[in-house]
Amino acid sequence: MLLTADHVEQMRLPTTTSREGYEKSSVDAYVEEIVATLRAWETEADDAAPDYVLHSGDVTGAAFPAIPSIHDEGYEEERVDEFLDNVVSTLVHYETRAAAGASAGAPGAGAGDGVGAGAGATMTADEIARRTFNVVKFRGGYDRQAVDAFMTRIVATLRAHEAGTWRRGGPDGLLTSADVINIKFQATALRSGYEQDEVDEFLDDVAQALAAYEVRD
Template sequence: MTASMILNQKFTVTKFREGYDMSEVDSFLDELGMVAETHEPAELEAMLREIPPKRFQVTKFQNGYDMIEVDEFLDAVEAGFTERLRELHTGATSGTGSLGASGSEPFSQSARVPLSVADLHEPKFTVTKFREGYKKQDVDDFLEELRRSVARATAIELQSIPDRILNAQFKVVGFFKEGYDMLEVDDFLDAIGTKARNSR
């Protein structure tokens, strides 16, 4: 992962759900890019102290960057910086595609983790009763369909998952009927859709 890979990283743009302020993320990526190929341990150590607690302004109903994608990318950069710092201290190279190493693979390849059935474990959504929620059976049936698709692991089915999530519709139940918290379900499916896209 070179400086250019960091600076050219693309994230899904959100609008009708929460996202990170695009200018703040871009500005931080500029900082990371400047440090990416440094041979100064002090600069890497200083940046490593900034990455984990970094927070961006959250947007809604205006363009922002997908928060999960940004967080996962920063995790990968942090791991790369940590390995690069280790190499500088020991003079060793891991050959696993760390930051600045020759022949390293871009984030989209080296840090890619395939979607698995474990990602679709039965999540514990908050059950609503005195406010609207998604019909529990609809959500449970949809998640079971996704689990079966991932278990079969055919290319066509895996590639269709993001679109199936995007087009999913669940019946909304009203007061005095138990349902699943709609925001929790939406956030969970957003995360699954993002990982499925990155698994392609």
């Protein structure tokens, strides 16, 4: 479900006094930024990206101070995290649509270009199946086995989209754009691993490609 500024503005997050929660003032301030961001997208002409907004990556990396229950009332951490996941999905939707519009208006773009033929169509399962990453040693990289396993799921997800069989909440193992944005890999220390920046940039492209498909579905 895409969130709206009005929905977020009227939302009331549950609080807790029986266990650790997020500091209310920090969360409230961030929610105000989210409302401003969503309103900017909703009122922007021609689906262009507004000048000042939070980006999906900003929300993915958001962190709040924790308040022990013995000190004060805080927001339930799981509910805040679920809300932020929905915010990320909504922002990815807007960002992908804006990127597709920019691509369609670029020199050499064909009349048939757009969300359907844009990001989602430029990344195929076969291309991902052949994708490799640089391996680093003696500095932090991502666990190769974990990344390879996730790549297998990305390939399966893209194949489902290409075949028209992907459905939200469908078979286990298939991914959404939010799943890709939120994935965290363990960093290696003494073992070789994949170059972190390279993997992160690739996953940003995958998330946009999946979001482009999800807009259509």
